Amino acid sequence: MTEPADSDENPVPAPAVAAERRRAPRPRRIPRTREQQARFDAREPAFEPLPFSIDDTAASQPFADRLQAWFDARRWQPFEFQRDVWREIARGASGLLHATTGAGKTWAVWFGALAAFADSTNEPTSARSRAPRAQPEPLTVLWITPMRALAADTARALQSSAAELAVPWSVGLRTGDTSSAERARQNRRMPSALVTTPESLTLILTRPDAREVLSHVRLVIVDEWHELLGNKRGTQTQLALARLVNWRPELQVWGLSATLGNLAFAADVLLAPVSTPRVNVHGMLPKALIVDTLIPDTIERFPWGGHMGMRQVSAVADAIGEAQTSLVFTNTRSQCEVWYQALLEAHPEWAGLIALHHGSLDQEVRDWVERGLKSGLLKGVVCTSSLDLGVDFLPVERVFQIGSPKGVARLMQRAGRSGHAPGRPSRITIVPTHALELVEAAAAREAVEQRQIEGRDTPEKPFDVLVQHLVTVAIGGGFDAKELCREIRRTYAYRNLTQEEFDWALGFVEGGGTALRAYPDYHRVMRENDGLYRVPREDLVRRHRNNIGTIVANGTLNVAYLSGGRIGAIEESFISRLKPGDIFTFGGRALELIRVQDMTAWVRRATSSRGAMPQWAGSRMPLSSELADATLMMLARAANGIYDEPEMRAVQPLLELQRKWSALPEPGLLVIELLKSREGHHFFCYPFAGRTAHIGLGALLAWRVAREKPGTFSISMNDYGFELLSAQPFDWAGQLESGLLGLDELDHDILASLNSSELSMRRFREIARVSGLVFQGHPGQQKSARQLQASSGLFYEIFRHHDSDNLLLNQADTEVLLQELDVQRIRIALERMNASRVVVMRPKKPTPFAFPLIVGRLREKVSTEKLADRVERMLAELEKAARV
Structure with missing residues (x-):
């Protein structure tokens, strides 16, 4: 298990204990000019703990004076929310700090900790020895962060500031990337402040002397709490906090968050174990957040997914060229690889000036990219959510979002990577890959202005x-x-x-x-x-330590050159479809597969520049409820002839045609379209409930209809709606009047409409790994995905037949309903659909909203070349009909 590099994608699995891991060869460098090489050689090094020392002259000054001098040297003044946090920490309180990205949350809690707990800074000068201390303070502050890149950046900031303030504290870093030598030093003596991750903290809890080691901790800081709140890593953090509070009842806990809708709930979850006073501090400083859209010159009236994105490469490249440094965010790692290649082909001279960053790339490659961003060496980086969180890249001026952000919080989080300092504006430009994403872009801007931010639930x-x-x-x-x-x-x-x-x-x-x-x-x-x-038994201890964590990734293989050098890791399911000699693109390189051996895909550089593009599982994010609601409001304005946003004016011909041939969905109005074609009988429905909910809704309605009249359906879905295609006609209007959308027996009907046993078995595979039933292997000896699936499947069948009351089985069924099928969102969608006025339209041709659903279904059946030809024929026919 390892900490995730991509919050919305599965990480590269690796053992939590990295001490036994052999260092991989350094990756080959990206070509650089002599000037670029000189700047790279002068880069900020990776985090290394500084030797303990203290300036005795500076230390003789009161801490408050030193802190003010520190701010004065930077021409800063502490914000009031920072002073509030300092006061609350000093009086022994715990809390949740919610503040604007780049406003100084780190300094709020860190300086509060130094002022309150650095004993030497609170004693009068005469009470202290005039000689510097020989040893730093014991472990006093634990700083928990969800990402290793963020951990290293935070550790550097804490270390440098403590040294500048002449505080006799050491700062350490403990993650899956920490060297064995540094771990050994920490095992002998912990630093005064330790920056770590939930997994590494849990590993410390397995030490026989864990209580002794952690008994001095007085403050725990959980950074980016919103990223942990909604998953099992957050549960793991809650359990660790409860253990620490049991050992030290007066322990203080502070959470940090920038983009979260349900703050009170988030605070309740984090602070449930603590017994100290609780407060919530808000530091939402006035900050300009610019959300704009790169509108293409031409927009088709019949869109289909991804058709428009690559036409925007030239415009994005021009904008990158005008900025000092830019981040180009994509929603998937596959899209990340495609855009990096496209930008490099548009500007070959940018080799060495633009880079690629996602969770499957080797750690050293990602470290190089992060250092290049911080130093301003890189012109642009194409990335995924691996760079979402609070790493401070001050040179970044522009941020681009390729495709819909799918959520308001995600958009704001990514926007905050630019202008990452108080008073500096943040700007994010949405680059639509689908004409209807123009509507989403306008809706997202309005949702940001109204701070309609998504909340997070917790397991x-x-x-x-x-x-x-x-x-x-x-x-x-x-x-x-x-x-x-x-x-x-x-x-x-x-x-x-x-x-x-x-x-x-x-x-x-x-x-x-x-x-x-x-x-x-x-x-x-x-x-x-x-x-x-x-x-x-000691072998059980080793096995447990090597598999601690709650992150369960799909099986991966290392990708390495025959000549030496690791590139990263790629999903086993993708490599299994290739044979030696096949070309694929990964890490921005065209690679030829030589052989697969010892859980490694051995490759060499390919002469061809094109190859298969890896696909990672779980890469499609559903539209959030908040952004879906905002999108429906935009469509409601269009239904009333209001096009007051530039994106809406650009997409007006499409929406007008939709309204002419059918109707526009809007709050309180459910649009259903019935259409007969050469393929069969189509049922289109537009609840705007998100892709995941539409999977369940489509299967549910098909199953309910087929109970009375047997039939076979093909299902297609996107974030806006779903299509059911059948060979024979059904009386959909009559079914709607008879309670097709009813809520009775919903959970039963959903499970019955899908292969619920297969879904539960797939979910159980993850549960089996987390609970320790399935051993993933020692470092360097991980089992393949096929072996893990076979093992977990065997346990599933054994428990079903011989231990049916096993709570892990019940958990699998519950997680299928709540997470994979999102039954709660299906329930809410059905309630809205029942409360809405239903209009059943019978267009003669596929409408602009129906067309992408048809193409999405065809995409699963035909090759890319055949799909393009077929889409062209369909478009020609539809455009001809639209001109009539």
């Missing part, structure tokens, strides 16, 4: 994380069952944990449950004579 009682935590605590000194149960219940995630559920989890790790009782490897903890539960 409820994930038993796989609980099972993993029990083993972690058993390794880290052991636990008393009653005391640990009380501790776990203090977290928000497990506040409703019953004694029966806790006893089941304890019994599962102690004896393997009903089905695995005969297998010693699943007797992972045992109660010893002193009444404490511990792990009985």
Whole structure:
């Protein structure tokens, strides 16, 4: 397991313990001029802890004076919210700080910690020895961050500021990338402040002396809390905080967030275990946030996904050329590779000046790119969400978003990568790849202005994380069952944990449950004579430590040159479709596959410049409810003839044709289109509920209709609606009147309409890995995805037949409904559809809204070349009809 480089995409899996990992050869450098090479050689180095020293003259001054001098040297003044945080930390409070990106959240909590806890700074000069201290303070501050790149950047900032303020504190970094030598130093003596990740903190909790090591911690800071809140890494963080609070009841906890809609809820989740006073501090400073759109010269009235994006390359390149440094965000790693190649082909002279950054690239490559951004060496970087979070790239002037951002918070987060300093404006330019994304762009700008930011939910009682935590605590000194149960219940995630559920989890790790009782490897903890539960065997300890974490990625293979040098990692499912000699594009390079051996795809540079483009699983993000609602409001204005945004004026011909042939969806109006063609009978529906919900809605309606009259359906969906295609006609109007959209038996009908057992089995694969049922392998010896799937599938079948009350099975079913099918959003969509006025239109030809659904369905059946030809014929026919 490892910390994610891409928050919305699965990371490259790697063991949490990297101490045993052999260093990979350095990647080949991107071509650079002599001047560029000189600037690169003078770059900021990777984080290395500084030798402990202190300026005795500076240290003799009161800390408040030193801090003011620090601000004066930069011609800054502390903001009031920063002073508020300093006061609250000084009085022993915990809280959530919500502040504008680039406003100084780091300094708010860090300087508050230094002022409150650096003992030498609070004592009068006469009470201190005049000689510098020989040792820094013990581990006092834990700084938890969701990303390794952000961790290194934060550690540098904390270290340099502590040294400049003459505070006798050392700063350390502990992530999956930390060297074995540095880990050894930390094991001998922890730094005063440690920047780490949830996974690495959990590893520290497995130390037999964990309580002793962490007993001095007085403040825990959870950076970018909104990124952890909605997933199991956040649950893992909650459990770790509860453990620390149990050891030190007066522990203070502070969360940092920039873009979050449900702040009160986020604070409740984070601070549930703490007993100190709680506060929420808001630091939303006035900051110009410019959201504009790169509108293409021509816009077709019949759009289809991705058709328009690459026509914008020249315009994006021109804008990059005018700025000092730019970030070009894409929503998927495949799109990232395509755009990097396209920009380089448009400007070959930019070799060495533009770069690629996503989570599948080797760590050294990503480090090089991040240093190039900070130093201003790079002209532009094409990236994914791997660069979303708070790393400070001050030279960045422009940010581009290729395609719809799919969410308001994501748009604001990415915009904040430019102008990353108080008072500097942030600008993000949306580059639509689909004509209807022009409507989304206008809606997104209005949602940003009105701060309609998405909230985040949090997992409820994930038993796989609980099972993993029990083993972690058993390794880290052991636990008393009653005391640990009380501790776990203090977290928000497990506040409703019953004694029966806790006893089941304890019994599962102690004896393997009903089905695995005969297998010693699943007797992972045992109660010893002193009444404490511990792990009985050292091999079980090693196995658990090597697989700690909640991030479950699809199986990947390393990609490396035969001549030496690792490029990154790629999904096993993609490589398995290639044969030796095939060309594929990865990391901005055309590569020829030589062979696959030892979980590595060995390659060499290809002479051809084109090849297959890798596809990563889980790369399509659904439209958020907030942005969907804002988009419907824009369409409602268009339905009333109001086109007051430049994007809406550009797409007006398309929307007018949609209204002429059918109707425009809007709040309170559900548009359904029925159409007969040579393919069969089409049912189009536009709930604007997002891609994930439309998968479930389409399957649900097809299943309900087919109960009375058997039929076979092809389903297509996008963020705006879905299509059901059948060979025979159905009385859809009659079905709607008979309760087709009803909410009765919804969960049952959804599971029945899909292959629910297959979905649950797929979800169980992840649960099996997190709970430790499936061992992913020691460092450098990871099992293949096929092996892991076979193992988890075997457990699934065993539990179904011999341990049907297993709570991990129930969790799989629940996660299918809540996460994969998003049943809550389906329920909300059905409630809206029932409350709306339904208009059933019968156009003679596919409408502009229906056309992309048809193309999306055809894309799954025909090759790219045949699809392009077929789309051209369809477009010619439709345009001819539109001119009549």
